[in-house]
Amino acid sequence: MGDLVTNTLKPRDGKEVEDAIRWAVSNDKALEVAGAGSKRALGRPSQTDITLDLSGLTGVTLYEPAELVLSARAGTKLADIEALLAENNQELAFEPADYGPLFGGEAGQSTLGGVIATNLSGPRRLKAGAARDHFLGVTAVTGRAETVKSGGRVVKNVTGYDLCKLFAGSFGTLAAMTDVTLKVLPKAETEVTVLVEDLDDAEACLAMGAALGSPADVSGAAHLPDHIASFFDGLPQAGAATVLRLEGFGPSVTARKEALAALMAPFGAVSLLEDGESRRLWKSIRDLKPFVSDAARRRPLWRISTAPSEAHRLVDLITPAAQMFYDWGGGLVWVAMPFEDEPDAASIRGAVAELGGHATLIRAPAAVRAAVDVFQPEGAAVAALSKRVKESFDPAAVLNPRRVWAAV
Incomplete structure (x- = not known):
């Protein structure tokens, strides 16, 4: 045995x-x-x-x-x-x-x-x-x-x-x-991603909320701020990208993407990622591609769940040099801290206490994970x-x- x-x-x-x-x-x-x-x-x-x-x-x-x-x-x-x-x-x-x-x-x-x-x-x-x-x-x-x-x-x-x-x-x-x-x-037979360009975090959270509240049946909603967007696959431009995924049968996806694009037009310039590029993008979002390089792995990584309507406030409550992006319509925020081996747990816990929700220290050296609460107390x-x-x-x-x- x-x-x-x-x-x-x-x-x-x-x-x-x-x-x-x-x-x-x-x-x-x-x-x-x-x-x-x-x-x-x-x-x-x-x-x-x-x-x-x-x-x-x-x-x-x-x-x-x-x-x-x-x-x-x-x-x-x-x-x-x-x-x-x-x-x-x-x-x-x-x-x-x-x-x-x-x-x-x-x-x-x-x-x-x-x-x-x-x-x-x-x-x-x-x-x-x-x-x-x-x-x-x-x-x-x-x-x-x-x-x-x-x-x-x-x-x-x-x-x-x-x-x-x-x-x-x-x-x-x-x-x-x-x-x-x-x-x-x-x-799903096919998928398409509706992309809204160059929104700030607050605008993006509003746009994602509108998309998720619509009949479009969105199966993925993420906001990739301009400082991190270039690390993801499948994006045609390096500015901030608010991405909304639609999946299903071809005719249904076609009708829904047109309706969703029209709904998103007041927020900013809208473009589409077709099936292949859409799948590449969402795989890199799923697997947290910005945080897997040798250099990135030296930075503590947090997973923060909070109300989507409050998520955009997080950027003002934590270390300014942190890298972050939003998933689940803003309900999930991934935050990579800027300094090696320093998770700044007090800042993260304080922000979560103000916004509501919980934070998990996903990655840090063993000595750090032994010294701080990894999961929300x-x-x-x-x-x-x-x-x-x-x-x-x-x-x-x-x-x-x-x-x-x-x-x-």
Whole structure:
């Protein structure tokens, strides 16, 4: 199953996952639950003895295109799943990002379990929902070395506790997922991006709000300020770009792009990015291309969620030299701080306290992530609940202890 000389356990099936966790409990060892490790630097630094490597749990175990459902083992590469879906003109609608290059690794290494454990969702989240909204069923092994199953193969299948929703975004602190079932959806026939040029942040937030409130059925809305726009793929000009994606059948997209372009005309000059350039652009937005170069990776990176109507105020509340862009119609702001190893957490937390919302330190050196709150601090009541949930599933704290909160 594994090699304790190299401090790694690599189970081949769910039974060996149970055995590994039971051994860890008996020997008072903490396990780092990991797949390919592409998001190992996301969250607080690991404080564990041995890695529980789930990358050996691979393979699609069920795929029924007509039923829009897929099941796979947790260590299955997301790239393999997406390739299989593409053969049937289907996709994961929540558009998960590939964070490998963001942390200096290779692209295409993300696993299905890692994506669900971190609840990763891309630009289409504002229309399709988060990863947890597509998570139908799971088999997992808790910190008690007990296998649990939840959900099934259809959306309306919940009886009792919906563990799928609880495990999504838990960063492996409650259980080691071994099998995952997801809802999949048909892939759009075509897409077009309506681009509004040279808006400032406040104007862009108004424009995105108008577009999202229209009948155009926008599936992506982002604002790329002039200081960062040139880092994205597919843009014809280097000035600020407010981009609005439309997807679907050809005739529908044609009609909607004309209506949306007319709606956006009062805000500024409007142009269109057709299918190929549009896909390139949104992939680079999804994968945070401005922040993946060697130089950019030395800068701490924050992910801030706030009200879209308030997002434009952020630029005046934080360090002026920060690089930033807006996704989810302004509801999500990515901020790269200007100085190496200095996240300026006080400034970010202060801004979020004024605007409302929450901030997560996505990338910083391990010493920095150990010294500051990576995730938004919880109130006393919520923190107590988080602790009780952890203790219920993992009373000996053997699974990714303190990965999210220092006290849990």
